[in-house]
């Protein structure tokens with residue numbers, strides 16, 4: 210295999226998993242994997258009781274299937290087929306838009322790669338802001354459709370995110386007026402957002418590799434669309450109070466998007482909502498793609514535990530932080546970043 214710039218690997222071409230991508234089994238099997246699905250709550254986000262169902266799901270496991278979201282199957286299909294088209298381009302073309310140091314946007318390995326000694330079996334493309342400058346490099350003569358679809362998708366995701374965030378806050382005991390008064394929601398129209406397209410090529414030895422290593426998402430919440438087929442997303446679920454954890458599969462459902470609670474919502478809820486640990490495993494036959502839409506506060510906004518929740522409990526658990534400050538902490542401490550914000554230990 211000829212070496213490629215920037216240590217990029219063309220994962221679509223391997224017959225064996227190269228040593229660089231083989232993960233120790235102690236890491237892959239850190240917890241047992243649940244055989245059956247059906248453990249992830251399903252919530253119609255415009256249905257009766259939506260707020261209390263969302264609240265229960267966000268306490269545990271910290272993820273749920275959102276149905277009734279109103280995003281058209283046509284748009285979801287377009288995003289998926291454009292993601293496939295992008296990742297099927299020759300590697301050298303994809304590298305024209307590779308993520309530059311210090312920048313979030315662009316093509317490359319998953320941003321969390323830097324925390325692990327082994328490479329993951331995936332590639333990603335992250336979009337913040339206008340897709341045009343990337344799309345025009347990828348498809349010099351035919352980029353309009355890509356731009357239109359991605360822009361429409363981000364708008365729709367923002368609506369879903371806004372709805373879910375409102376339900377989350379209502380379920381915490383805030384009333385509609387208070388929800389509107391919270392900077393985080395009032396400013397959601399200006400919220401920071403990023404769309405990450407993920408590609409997990411079929412893997413010749415899936416039991417030796419990992420698509421996306423275990424992590425939590427850093428923002429408020431993530432809305433994920435995954436392609437139909439074998440699936441791969443798993444969330445870590447604690448068995449009621451026993452302290453034992455299992456990886457539970459979250460297979461694709463045609464009617465649902467998956468919502469994950471992120472670190473900053475855990476902080477905002479003063480620890481009530483679980484920032485769910487999740488990962489993506491790979492499979493032998495299916496080229497899986499997913500689109501993860503991350504929502505977080507605007508850069509300047511300090512996020513701390515909501516006052517009302519603090520008054521109802523033992524006082525704030527965390528000190529306030531902006532999203533960029535928090536990302537800086539994650540870069541240094543990865544999954545210990547939230548601990549560093551704890552006020553009492």
Ligand SMILES: O=C(O)CCC(=O)C(=O)O
Nearest residue numbers: 405407421442489499501
């Ligand atoms: O592809 C998936 O199922 C998970 C993606 C993910 O966790 C992420 O992009 O942060």
Ligand SMILES: [Fe+2]
Nearest residue numbers: 424425426487
């Ligand atoms: Fe994630």
